[in-house]
Amino acid sequence: MSRFTFPDSIASRPVYGTLEPKQGKAHLMIADAEGAEALLDLGMHNPDIFKNSHVIFIPKDTGQTYIGSLADLDPEQFYVGPSYDASVPRIRRVLSGAHMGLQVYLAGTEGLIGQAQNEAMQAGIPHTAIQSEHRGSVARRMQCVHCKGITEDVTTDPFVCSHCGLNLFVRDHYSRRLAAFQGVRVDAEDPGNIPVPVELYS
Amino acid sequence: MTIQFNKESFRGDYTFHNSDWAIQRFPFPFHEDSYMYSVNMEQHRGGPEGSVYEKRFDVDEHYVSEMHDRALVLAEDPLRCQSLPHMTLAGWDLLELIMVAKSEDYPELFELHRNGDTWRWVNKPMEIDDTFTFLDETTLPYGPMEYITRQAQGDWCVLDQRDDMLWMDAGMVTTQADWSLDFDIGMNFFEWHAPVPLAHEMGIFKRALKFLLNIQQGAPARRLNWTMTVNPLLDTSPENYHKWGVQKTTLTPKNIGAKQHLRVELQTFFRLPRSNALVFPIRCYLIAFQDLVTIPKWGRRLHRVIRDLPDELATYKGFIANRPMMLDYLSRYDDGLATSPGVWPDLEIEPELQK
Numbered sequence: 001m002s003r004f005t006f007p008d009s010i011a012s013r014p015v016y017g018t019l020e021p022k023q024g025k026a027h028l029m030i031a032d033a034e035g036a037e038a039l040l041d042l043g044m045h046n047p048d049i050f051k052n053s054h055v056i057f058i059p060k061d062t063g064q065t066y067i068g069s070l071a072d073l074d075p076e077q078f079y080v081g082p083s084y085d086a087s088v089p090r091i092r093r094v095l096s097g098a099h100m101g102l103q104v105y106l107a108g109t110e111g112l113i114g115q116a117q118n119e120a121m122q123a124g125i126p127h128t129a130i131q132s133e134h135r136g137s138v139a140r141r142m143q144c145v146h147c148k149g150i151t152e153d154v155t156t157d158p159f160v161c162s163h164c165g166l167n168l169f170v171r172d173h174y175s176r177r178l179a180a181f182q183g184v185r186v187d188a189e190d191p192g193n194i195p196v197p198v199e200l201y202s
Numbered sequence: 203m204t205i206q207f208n209k210e211s212f213r214g215d216y217t218f219h220n221s222d223w224a225i226q227r228f229p230f231p232f233h234e235d236s237y238m239y240s241v242n243m244e245q246h247r248g249g250p251e252g253s254v255y256e257k258r259f260d261v262d263e264h265y266v267s268e269m270h271d272r273a274l275v276l277a278e279d280p281l282r283c284q285s286l287p288h289m290t291l292a293g294w295d296l297l298e299l300i301m302v303a304k305s306e307d308y309p310e311l312f313e314l315h316r317n318g319d320t321w322r323w324v325n326k327p328m329e330i331d332d333t334f335t336f337l338d339e340t341t342l343p344y345g346p347m348e349y350i351t352r353q354a355q356g357d358w359c360v361l362d363q364r365d366d367m368l369w370m371d372a373g374m375v376t377t378q379a380d381w382s383l384d385f386d387i388g389m390n391f392f393e394w395h396a397p398v399p400l401a402h403e404m405g406i407f408k409r410a411l412k413f414l415l416n417i418q419q420g421a422p423a424r425r426l427n428w429t430m431t432v433n434p435l436l437d438t439s440p441e442n443y444h445k446w447g448v449q450k451t452t453l454t455p456k457n458i459g460a461k462q463h464l465r466v467e468l469q470t471f472f473r474l475p476r477s478n479a480l481v482f483p484i485r486c487y488l489i490a491f492q493d494l495v496t497i498p499k500w501g502r503r504l505h506r507v508i509r510d511l512p513d514e515l516a517t518y519k520g521f522i523a524n525r526p527m528m529l530d531y532l533s534r535y536d537d538g539l540a541t542s543p544g545v546w547p548d549l550e551i552e553p554e555l556q557k
Contacts, residue, residue: 012389012396145382145440148281166444173397177388184440188447189523 002034002135013172016134021046024103027053030116034136035108036066043073095123106132111141114179143180156197158186167194207266218434231426235506246424258303275376281384285372293347295474356485377436377486419473427467430521459492499552501535
């Protein structure tokens with residue numbers, strides 16, 4: 001089962017829903033890994049919207065698992081990319097050419113949802129108009145508040161900043177603009193005293 | 203009166219100090235012997251002569267040194283001052299507000315000469331004399347918000363108002379109580395306050411937002427907030443927390459009176475005329491425990507407030523580990539006598555310490 005119910009948290013922490021079909025001239029669907037299951041669920045009851053859909057899928061470590069089923073939904077355009085970063089120019093091009101009435105659907109990890117939401121916001125779509133559904137890994141995209149570097153796919157608390165090497169604890173405070181949670185040095189008041197990392201939500 | 207500006211530092215050797223004048227006008231934040239969150243807003247229409255509430259934007263003996271400290275912070279980290287693209291007009295609004303207020307309230311220190319759109323601004327303490335064209339960014343060395351807030355004490359958050367919400371869309375933030383403008387820029391009122399414990403559940407932010415959305419031009423409001431800081435460090439930023447956090451462990455029973463500071467924010471709120479943005483200056487005042495307890499009423503009261511503060515608040519404000527040592531020190535200045543209501547020193551009526 002790819003769904004995870006996040007416990008209640010602070011007001012800046014994103015919350016996710018379940019994708020629902022919306023009336024629209026065109027549909028942009030961006031998903032990674034198990035996020036494919038959210039699109040497949042959407043397609044099971046609403047196959048028609050895929051006629052006007054552009055599906056952008058980054059399999060990550062799911063390999064070939066979902067590619068065939070997604071293709072069977074017969075989207076108008078279907079792109080499978082090797083990484084989110086590699087898909088960004090395409091996403092920007094699609095958004096820059098979009099018309100009023102484009103519906104955006106995001107599914108998968110928080111990192112994918114947050115970054116793609118940010119692209120859509122920069123294209124002028126209010127974040128409240130963008131649907132998102134979390135599926136799969138609870139890994140987080142973390143910004144080090146000290147060096148500003150982003151560490152992708154953080155699964156433990158604390159973790160080591162991939163840029164400056166400080167040991168950071170994982171906050172729930174979240175910036176849509178950065179599409180990242182905040183990481184803060186865990187041993188700032190007691191240098192060297194670093195708790196044993198534990199899996200997030202374990 | 204003529205202000206004698208201190209030559210002092212807020213880092214390194216920490217030569218910051220308060221004169222007797224600054225101690226007596228310190229904005230002590232506790233009006234009774236206990237503390238809990240409240241929407242403690244009041245009109246900002248002056249206050250007793252000489253108090254920090256008297257002028258729209260208080261200028262005190264720390265002005266020149268604080269502006270030097272700000273310049274150091276910005277040189278290290280330009281991200282402390284940011285303005286989203288739609289906030290430039292609000293920046294001009296803010297520049298006008300500060301220049302008009304300072305030149306009217308402190309004519310011996312600041313002058314503003316306006317001839318149509320050609321403005322001449324004279325800041326005598328900082329030895330600035332600039333002529334520029336109002337609303338033309340190319341005639342200033344920085345954007346309008348950055349230009350004027352490099353010359354005005356306290357942090358400055360410029361909040362856009364839309365969809366019945368306030369948005370943190372611009373700011374100059376170098377004297378903050380551990381929050382990051384770079385991280386929070388673009389957030390709404392509830393989001394940037396998200397990490398604050400208890401207050402959401404108490405409905406504080408909903409009520410505060412309702413109040414702030416309705417602030418009108420010419421009717422500013424104010425409130426106080428407070429925390430604790432070891433050493434007179436203005437820049438207690440998350441960005442530099444990995445450097446200053448460890449200073450909290452340097453407190454000893456011997457040095458606590460000099461090192462431990464009560465940090466008070468005078469927060470004011472002004473509606474801006476062209477942009478309809480809300481500017482939210484957060485002015486930081488620091489006072490060493492050893493100076494604070496020279497006011498008998500404040501010594502008694504601070505002990506009681508810190509002693510009875512809920513653990514969540516002491517944790518959030520970052521002094522839970524040092525609280526026992528703080529209480530050991532402060533208890534020496536609490537003889538159990540009753541205190542007079544309100545925040546003022548009341549030196550004439552409050553008895554000397556009876557122990």
